[in-house]
Amino acid sequence: xxxxxxxxxxxxxxxxxxxxxxxxxxxxxxxxxxxxxxxxxxxxxxxxxxxxxxxxxxxxxxxxxxxxxxxxxxxxxxxxxxxxxxxxxxxxxxxxxxxxxxxxxxxxxxxxxx
Amino acid sequence: xxxxxxxxxxxxxxxxxxxxxxxxxxxxxxxxxxxxxxxxxxxxxxxxxxxxxxxxxxxxxxxxxxxxxxxxxxxxxxxxxxxxxxxxxxxxxxxxxxxxxxxxxxxxxxxxx
Numbered sequence: 001x002x003x004x005x006x007x008x009x010x011x012x013x014x015x016x017x018x019x020x021x022x023x024x025x026x027x028x029x030x031x032x033x034x035x036x037x038x039x040x041x042x043x044x045x046x047x048x049x050x051x052x053x054x055x056x057x058x059x060x061x062x063x064x065x066x067x068x069x070x071x072x073x074x075x076x077x078x079x080x081x082x083x084x085x086x087x088x089x090x091x092x093x094x095x096x097x098x099x100x101x102x103x104x105x106x107x108x109x110x111x112x113x114x
Numbered sequence: 115x116x117x118x119x120x121x122x123x124x125x126x127x128x129x130x131x132x133x134x135x136x137x138x139x140x141x142x143x144x145x146x147x148x149x150x151x152x153x154x155x156x157x158x159x160x161x162x163x164x165x166x167x168x169x170x171x172x173x174x175x176x177x178x179x180x181x182x183x184x185x186x187x188x189x190x191x192x193x194x195x196x197x198x199x200x201x202x203x204x205x206x207x208x209x210x211x212x213x214x215x216x217x218x219x220x221x222x223x224x225x226x227x
Binding site: 048100 | 123146148150155156157158159160163165204206208209213214215217218219220
């Protein structure tokens with residue numbers, strides 16, 4: 001079945017460590033997104049990519065980095081510069097033709113900083 | 115700037131009662147509108163969407179929503195709540211210029227036996 005796979009589902013890290021969250025999709029979608037979710041704050045866009053080897057900052061990109069070397073993959077690195085990294089992270093993808101904005105989501109990764 | 119407002123961060127209904135979750139948006143032209151559902155510790159799943167055509171949209175699990183341009187609303191309803199409907203519901207509108215989604219803050223639905 002086509003879909004989006006995020007791993008790991010749960011991740012613990014110590015302060016000062018970088019961590020990378022994996023996101024893989026087999027939907028043949030051009031666009032991919034990373035969102036951060038905190039209780040009561042909805043979804044906030046971190047980074048998005050509409051084509052391989054290109055990506056743009058979202059609303060809260062500071063302390064995060066991404067790469068898009070393959071169409072299927074869009075990993076997110078949470079760096080030590082991110083002051084409050086404990087959150088639920090969601091990866092999503094979408095088609096660009098037609099582009100209605102509809103997103104398909106992975107199951108999420110919950111990061112806890114100890 | 116476009117925005118989405120979900121009235122009520124928490125809604126509680128009895129099993130079998132009507133579910134009404136409110137969503138209002140601000141937009142100068144009719145946007146594309148979405149409702150997503152999220153169960154605990156899971157990703158979001160599309161319930162229904164309005165792009166063009168009929169303003170009453172039917173989705174999965176018995177939910178429907180009506181696009182009312184004059185009221186700039188896209189409220190979600192279900193005639194009879196089920197225990198399995200307990201979840202977080204998000205309304206979203208796509209930005210006119212680039213179709214990026216603008217999200218409401220979500221409404222947590224509790225269903226009481």
